[in-house]
Amino acid sequence: MESVNAQWAGAFTIINDADGWQQFRRLDGELFMPPATDGLEERARMCAGIHAGWLATSGHLVIEAEGPEDGSPFDVLVNGVLRHRVSGAGRVSHDLDLGSMPPQSTVQLWLPQYGFLRVLEVSLKGEDVHVAGGSGKRWITYGSSITQCRQADGPSEAWPAVVARQYGWQLQSLGFGGECHLDPAAESTICQLPADFISLCLGINTYNVAAFSGRTFASQVLGFLSAIRRAHPEVPIAVISPVLSLPREAAPNAVGWTLADYRKAVADVVRLVRERGDTRTHLLDGEGVFAPAEAAALMPDTLHPNNAGYRLMADRLGPQLAAVANAHG
Structure with a gap:
């Protein structure tokens, strides 16, 4: 059984902490001017639109992350259909069974659109798993x-x-x-x-x-x-x-x-x-x-x-x- 880590789309930069956590930024921070832009910087640390994709025939999606209590959930889609919606509030650990899927189905994970999120692990473990490369405009x-x-x-x-x-x-x-x-x-x-x-x-x-x-x-x-x-x-x-x-x-x-x-x-x-x-x-x-x-x-x-x-x-x-x-x- 293969385990393939997420490759994120939709972030401007990804920060890898020394203790293994990932954080995301949607803006170039070189032009922030604290404290005037503190609100903008806070929003830029949120993960609206950031997602990962795989091609797989079967599998379990593993999510180890931490978010605020008022944060949005994670969404997992299989071939464009919502399969799981799970909490992103607090320290979360999810092992999501994707169930029966046609060969080389598209699996997407969308990160919470609201709330500051840290990710320790996101990976898909299953048979014939590959990262889905970006295409389209x-x-x-x-x-x-x-x-x-x-x-x-x-x-x-x-x-x-x-x-x-x-x-x-x-x-x-x-x-x-x-x-x-x-x-x-x-x-x-x-x-x-x-x-x-x-x-x-x-x-x-x-x-x-x-x-x-x-x-x-x-x-x-x-x-x-x-x-x-x-x-x-x-x-x-x-x-x-x-x-x-x-x-x-x-x-x-x-x-x-x-x-x-x-x-x-x-x-x-x-x-x-x-x-x-x-x-x-x-x-x-x-x-x-x-x-x-x-x-x-x-x-x-x-x-x-x-x-x-x-x-x-x-x-x-x-x-x-x-x-x-x-x-x-």
């Missing part, structure tokens, strides 16, 4: 908690994970709850990572904390987008404006802007870069992802979709993202 998606998806029942049900599996893309999820503020650390990371397709969901965190005003927001978006375009001159980019949030649409924040104002500013930036010749950058209108009645039903806190809401986001955004990803050959 390399997709970077950047955004807020609505991209990190803490409210999803498990990491495989975050909308970026659903879309990535549906289209066979290699996911790099840069969703940071409360921390999508066009930071240089995020810009630098996106510029350094290989990519075949990039999506950026911008505006909701800026509205909530009034990080940028009418004077500064569009300029910041333009600078962020321009730097990414210089690093990835031929890569299609989809810019997603904020999804509907009913109480915020017409309510001015501390700098006097409504969520609708931020949405228009995002659209204005995309229109400008396209007028200047960048036809590989596309706008996806976030306001159209949910109808008002859907937003009222699927966002219990008026801001974050629930699990059904994230599934609908995947259904609505997936085809639009695929159209952009495939528009330029």
